[in-house]
Amino acid sequence: MMRLYTGMESGNSWKVRILLEQLEIPYEKVYVDLLTWEHKKKEFIANINPRGQVPVLEDGENRFWDSTACMVYLARKMNRTDWLPLEADKMADVMHWIALAHCEIHFGLQYGRRGVMRDRWVIGNGSNLPEYQKFGRGAMNTMETRLSKQDWLSGDHITIADIACFPYVLNSPEAGIPHDEFPGIRRWLDRCLAMPRWAEPPRAPTRDYPDMPADAG
Numbered sequence: 016m017m018r019l020y021t022g023m024e025s026g027n028s029w030k031v032r033i034l035l036e037q038l039e040i041p042y043e044k045v046y047v048d049l050l051t052w053e054h055k056k057k058e059f060i061a062n063i064n065p066r067g068q069v070p071v072l073e074d075g076e077n078r079f080w081d082s083t084a085c086m087v088y089l090a091r092k093m094n095r096t097d098w099l100p101l102e103a104d105k106m107a108d109v110m111h112w113i114a115l116a117h118c119e120i121h122f123g124l125q126y127g128r129r130g131v132m133r134d135r136w137v138i139g140n141g142s143n144l145p146e147y148q149k150f151g152r153g154a155m156n157t158m159e160t161r162l163s164k165q166d167w168l169s170g171d172h173i174t175i176a177d178i179a180c181f182p183y184v185l186n187s188p189e190a191g192i193p194h195d196e197f198p199g200i201r202r203w204l205d206r207c208l209a210m211p212r213w214a215e216p217p218r219a220p221t222r223d224y225p226d227m228p229a230d231a232g
């Protein structure tokens with residue numbers, strides 16, 4: 016059976032859980048305690064993920080870290096070209112949105128939200144929130160351009176592009192960017208949430224997140 020290392024609070028792990036559910040693949044969950052920095056312990060970095068993050072997906076001898084690597088593996092392994100098309104133009108179009116998820120959404124929405132929710136800032140002490148929001152808003156404006164014209168980010172049905180962008184756009188109000196000014200995104204979020212077998216959301220992050228211990232990897 017496949018195994019997913021996931022965090023209770025992890026939006027990136029949610030992406031992989033969503034696809035596993037959509038593809039009806041049974042899997043075992045292993046919770047990595049992000050609060051106690053288990054993901055930065057030497058054994059985790061040496062044996063599970065050199066990047067010190069979740070999600071990580073194991074399938075037999077194969078181990079993949081990074082939500083996109085996991086989703087690409089699952090879609091290709093199951094030969095689901097509906098979730099990840101193979102034609103050059105269609106695959107490249109999916110990659111537009113994956114790139115957005117790993118750049119402006121990650122650094123703007125994910126890190127901005129983490130700062131607001133837990134008072135943990137990648138850069139500075141919170142005075143940079145407007146800069147995080149500028150990245151995040153840029154991503155959402157780009158998505159709105161597409162979603163004001165079509166139901167899904169790429170092509171005429173849901174793909175891994177939608178899953179990659181979904182969690183941190185859903186939670187953008189917690190990074191201080193409300194959905195009000197993005198009607199296309201609001202309709203798209205409802206469409207995603209109405210999909211059958213959409214995996215349960217992660218638990219909301221708490222503020223009492225201790226500092227990383229000095230001996231962490």
Ligand SMILES: N[C@@H](CCC(=O)N[C@@H](CS)C(=O)NCC(=O)O)C(=O)O
Pocket residue numbers: 022024025026027028054067068069070080081082083117
């Ligand atoms: N690019 C990675 C990002 C993963 C990521 O940011 N995971 C978070 C949990 S949602 C994490 O493990 N953070 C701990 C850290 O980055 O130190 C992916 O898409 O999987």
